[in-house]
Structures are given as structure tokens and as C-alpha cells.
Amino acid sequence: MKVLFVGLARVIWLFDLAALNPLGISLQAPIEGITKKYQFAKAPQNLLDLTEKKGLTFAAGTFQNSKSVPVLVSLNIYTDGFVVDTMSSTDDSTAFLTELIGWLSKEFGLQIPNNIRKGFVSQIDFECDTSMNRLNPKLDLFIKQIESLARPADEKTRRFDVGGLSFWTEDVNNPGAPAIVKFERKISTPFSANHYFSQAPVETEVHKRLLNEFELLLKSS
Numbered sequence: 001m002k003v004l005f006v007g008l009a010r011v012i013w014l015f016d017l018a019a020l021n022p023l024g025i026s027l028q029a030p031i032e033g034i035t036k037k038y039q040f041a042k043a044p045q046n047l048l049d050l051t052e053k054k055g056l057t058f059a060a061g062t063f064q065n066s067k068s069v070p071v072l073v074s075l076n077i078y079t080d081g082f083v084v085d086t087m088s089s090t091d092d093s094t095a096f097l098t099e100l101i102g103w104l105s106k107e108f109g110l111q112i113p114n115n116i117r118k119g120f121v122s123q124i125d126f127e128c129d130t131s132m133n134r135l136n137p138k139l140d141l142f143i144k145q146i147e148s149l150a151r152p153a154d155e156k157t158r159r160f161d162v163g164g165l166s167f168w169t170e171d172v173n174n175p176g177a178p179a180i181v182k183f184e185r186k187i188s189t190p191f192s193a194n195h196y197f198s199q200a201p202v203e204t205e206v207h208k209r210l211l212n213e214f215e216l217l218l219k220s221s
Contacts, residue, residue: 001126001127001128001211001212001214001215002126002127002128003124003125003126003208003211004124004125004126004127004195005087005124005125006087006088006089006122006123006124006204007087007123007124007125007197008085008087008121008122008123009085009086009087009088009089009090009092009093009122009123009204010083010084010085010090010093010120010121010122011083011084011090011093011094011097011118011119011120012081012082012083012118012119012120012121013081013082013083013097013112013116013117013118014080014081014116014117014118014119014176015080015081015112015113015115015116015117016079016080016113017077017078017079017080017081018079019111019112019113020104020110020111020112020113021110022111023109025108025109025110027047028046028047029108030104030107030108030110031043031044031045031046031047031056033107033108034058034075034100034104035058037103038058038061038062038063038073038075039061039062040058040059040060040061040075041059041060041061042057042058042059042060043057043058043059044056044057044058051076053076053078054078054079055076055077055078055083056076056077056078057074057075057076058074058075058076058077059074060072060074061073061074061075063086063092063095063096063099065088065091065092065095066095069088071086071087071088071092071096072086072087072088073085073086073092073093073096074086075096075100081116081117082097082100084096084097089203089204089205090120090122090203090204090205091203091204091205119176119178119201120201120202120203121179121199121200121201122199122200122201122202122203122204122206122207123197123198123199124197124198124199124204124207124208124211125186125195125196125197125198126195126196126197126198126211127193127194127195127196128194128196128211128215128218129194130215130218130219131161131162131191131218132161132162132164132165132183132185132218133161133162134218134219135162135165135217135218139162143160143161143162146160147159147160159191161185161191162185163184163185164182164183164184164185165182165183165184166180166181166182166183166184167180167181168180168181178201179199179200179201180199181199181200181201182197182198182199182200183196183197183198183214184196184197184198185197198210198211198214
């Protein structure tokens, strides 16, 4: 398994946003401070500058991670917490949130509560030289049936392969439910490229371990 790139490294901190500001101070200065500190290309102008999802969005900012690498970062603030996205790792997203909260506390006296609930969404594009049809040899027979029965409008013969494998919880897509776990061929890439996409509700490094386990499972089938 070879990681091609991290498409999303999201960290979610859930808490009552009102607990962040028990003294009810004006948040105009913190909004302007966040924008300036992290050089966000797009930021709310005030507390009423909300997105369709009723959040404050800070997009395309820069955060220096622990290796002094300037990381692209986005921040969304909702009434029930913070969501941070990078394209490097959930470690960087967490480090950004930790630094941000420390700075807000020091500069403005805002205090994050202790009972934070944390979630993750990791998306990785990777290369795997083993097809998912190896999970069960009977899939090859079924694929041949599909190929023999399919009637494309352009009348061109097509090769079919297993496109994806997904896992989800009973409450999928409900608020607080973990993200769907996906292993899929990358759409619009040739099969020969062995380009796959994966999503999981875990930290980036844990996700990489899952991908290695998935590849070992395919090769042992």
C-alpha cells in the first residue's frame, strides 16, 4: 500500500459554545484576531456572517506545524463546537486547535470546557496492486456475468471490477454518527493505475494502519 495523498484530515471538538464565553464578552475582536493570526483568505466579518449551515467559516489559512511546515487549514465554528480541516494529518488539525484554544484563552480569557467530545474524519488516496475482488473468488464469476449481460448504449465492450466496499453504523448520517468507512476505486482513473480512495472516522495514522491491514487481507484471501 502506498499513500498518494491525504485529501482530508478533519478533527471535530464538540461542546456547548456558550461555555467558551461565560462572561459574554464581545467576540468581534477574537474573530478579527483569528483571521489575522492565521492569515485566513476568507473569514466572517462578524457574528452574523453565517454560512448555510449556521457556522462561522475561516477558509484557507496557514498554520505552522511542529516541523515548521506551513499547513493549509480551515476552521468552522458552530454552536456545538469546532471543526478543523487540513490536508496533512489529524495530528496537525489537533495541534492547530490546541494552539488556537490556548491563544484565545491567553488573549481574550475564553476557556474551553473539560468535557469535549472528539471525532475524526480521514480521507486518503492510495495505491494498491491487489483488486478487491480477491475478497471472494466467486466475485470473478459474478463479474463475468455482469460483463456478458451489460448492454452499454455505445455498444462498446467494458471490463467490470469491484468498485467499493463500505461499512457504516445503524445511525449513519445522523448527527454524531461516525463517518462511513469506504474503500473504493478512484472514479475516472484507469484500473491499471491501482488508484483507490478511502475514508474512515479515525486519525490519519490509524487510517494508514487500517489500509495496510486491508491490503494484507486482500493478499491473504
